[in-house]
Amino acid sequence: MSKNVELDAKDVRIVRLLRKNARISNKELAAKAGLAQSSCLERVRRLRMARVLTGYHADVDPDPLGIGLQAMVAVRLARHARADVEAFERHLETVTEVVTIFHVAGANDYLVHVAVRDSAHLRELALSAFTERPEVDHIETQLIFAHRRNHELPVYLDLEED
Amino acid sequence: MSKNVELDAKDVRIVRLLRKNARISNKELAAKAGLAQSSCLERVRRLRMARVLTGYHADVDPDPLGIGLQAMVAVRLARHARADVEAFERHLETVTEVVTIFHVAGANDYLVHVAVRDSAHLRELALSAFTERPEVDHIETQLIFAHRRNHELPVYLDLEED
DNA sequence: ACTCATTACCGATTTCTCTTCGGTTTGAAA
DNA sequence: TTTCAAACCGAAGAGAAATCGGTAATGAGT
16 A cells, blocks of 8 residues: 655654644754755655655634534444445545544444534434444444543654664 | 634634645635735634644654554543542553543543554553553453544534625 | 765755734724 | 724735755665
């Protein structure tokens, strides 16, 4: 799938810095990575082309957007033929309330993070987007009180330091 | 908690655009939001100050970083006294393998998304970071085959259009 | 070890963007 | 209608991004 990309210590530093703050200027990024601006720019371009960096996204407080409730919906499919799996995934992509889809191994097939207005909205969504779907055997919904992200991503490479 | 912020249609457009691409230039952002650059810049600044926009983060392919495996660890605590809950959360913040913590209501108390090197690493982590902890009653680990994020975040406000 | 080719790097320059600021418009309240 | 505050705008100086030609590092093959 991915082209067997090899990252050196400076690539990793660039990636971590952009992970922590995607709007850092190239100038500052270059300084912190120990590169000239032009070289740093070129590296970032290559990391994007190689699909190591796949996007830059703002984190947004859901409250002001009218998102009053979030939930994790655990989904078990009725059958696991490729056609069913693909149909269900295609369907999920059309559901605006879906934030993240985790395809998992275990008792459940999917964990679907959804963001809704309120409990009435969640109830309606559970029916229309999940229970009423022919591919779905069973769902179990958990309210999300809070969620915290860690933006220091782990790196498991042995890099000779420069 | 949040200061009862009110967003108008242009704020929402700004937020959505930054959500889709956090490295969009202010010039382009202003054009797409229908504002002068200076006005747009001021709005973004206010949205940051109001904590509607809380950060900008690059999305990174885990493979090239040596992350060969991801899992969702469902955690049930032994007791739910504030002291235990807070101790456990503080502990999780020190674990580098943790990507996201969902605090949920239901049979389980937490869903913890972790990124590890391989299955041996996951086994070791399950023991050291979860099972051996006094606050933890029981865990259940699910491998994550894949996960897809939707960067079009839903908005449930009725905005009079301009 | 030497050569050659490829790749990465750098600094200077040009182009474009960001940021600030003074003045103007807008809208609500008196 | 007048007043005030908030939001907006355009212009301009400061700053960053992007390009490019030349140079250094790298590594494979002899």
